[in-house]
Amino acid sequence: MYKFKNLLNPGGMIAILWIFLSLLPASGKTSETLEQQLLDGRSVIHLLEPQDREGKGYKLIYVVDAPLEIFWKFKTDFDNEFLLSNKLIHSHRLLSQKGNVVVTENRYANKPGAVFRWQTTVLPNRHLLKFILLNPQECGQKYHSGYIRLERLDQKTKVIQVAYFDFFGASFWVKYPYYGGMKHFLEYTANWEQQAILNLKERYQYQP
Numbered sequence: 001m002y003k004f005k006n007l008l009n010p011g012g013m014i015a016i017l018w019i020f021l022s023l024l025p026a027s028g029k030t031s032e033t034l035e036q037q038l039l040d041g042r043s044v045i046h047l048l049e050p051q052d053r054e055g056k057g058y059k060l061i062y063v064v065d066a067p068l069e070i071f072w073k074f075k076t077d078f079d080n081e082f083l084l085s086n087k088l089i090h091s092h093r094l095l096s097q098k099g100n101v102v103v104t105e106n107r108y109a110n111k112p113g114a115v116f117r118w119q120t121t122v123l124p125n126r127h128l129l130k131f132i133l134l135n136p137q138e139c140g141q142k143y144h145s146g147y148i149r150l151e152r153l154d155q156k157t158k159v160i161q162v163a164y165f166d167f168f169g170a171s172f173w174v175k176y177p178y179y180g181g182m183k184h185f186l187e188y189t190a191n192w193e194q195q196a197i198l199n200l201k202e203r204y205q206y207q208p
Contacts, residue, residue, distance in 0.1 A: 038063045038158065043190040045183060047174055048164065055142065055166030056174045058182065062190040064157050066197045068150055071157040072127055073204040074197050075148065078102050078120070082200060086192050088185065100124075103134070110180070114139045127151070133165075142166040159193070 037044055038061065048057035064071055079094040083106075090107040097103075100122040105115055116139050121130040126149070133144035146163030174182045 034061070041194060043187050045186055048162070050164045050166075053143075053166070055164055056170045057146075057162065057164035058174065058186065060159075060161040060186045060190065062159050062194065063153060064159060064194050064197050066157055066201055067155050068127065068152040068157045070201055070204045071159075071197055072124070072150055073207055074200060075129065075150065076122055076124075077204075078104055082196060085196065086189070088188060088192075110185075111139065140167055159190075 034044055041063070043060060043062035045061075046059040048059055050057055066074070078097065080092070083089050083092040088109045090109055090112055092104065092106050095103040095105050095117070102120045102122060104118050104120065106118065107115060115135070117134040119132050119134050123130070128150075129148040131146060131148070133139065133141065136143050142165075144163065144165040144167075146161065148162075149160045151158040151160065177183055
């Protein structure tokens with residue numbers, strides 16, 4: 001009886017919740033093939049572990065209904081206002097662009113008091129964007145970096161985003177399957193981009 005009562009206190013309930021989340025399957029794992037999920041417009045998420053430091057990571061894969069050349073222009077249009085239609089982004093602005101290195105500044109709904117400054121290196125020949133958070137401590141993180149790679153898929157584009165990060169509660173965040181967790185954040189982002197490019201496709205279609 002004593003042990004049962006201990007499980008009902010806040011510490012015990014947190015322990016039960018943590019055990020439950022640790023037993024959940026990794027996001028994106030189903031009996032369907034990866035290709036079927038992507039062509040149906042759904043995103044696939046794999047959990048990753050950094051090899052050389054502490055923290056967590058993910059690989060997000062999804063497909064957008066736009067040719068590679070058009071979607072590349074969308075992804076490299078850093079001086080824009082359309083990002084504000086994403087409910088998870090409160091503000092966005094371009095700070096600098098020198099050669100293939102771009103610095104932007106964002107505020108996010110889940111941490112509105114923090115200003116995230118991102119440095120992105122643009123590699124057009126590889127359709128690759130490498131990003132790193134320049135001020136992780138100001139954003140409550142130890143580090144955050146990764147890349148986005150675009151691949152041609154007939155008249156569509158496959159997007160592969162990989163990121164590694166570390167902050168207090170990261171282990172819980174990546175496993176939490178509901179609103180506010182990593183799965184919700186990534187799936188919403190992918191869905192938003194899939195719709196946004198449909199609305200903006202004509203803007204980039206005839207640009208050099």
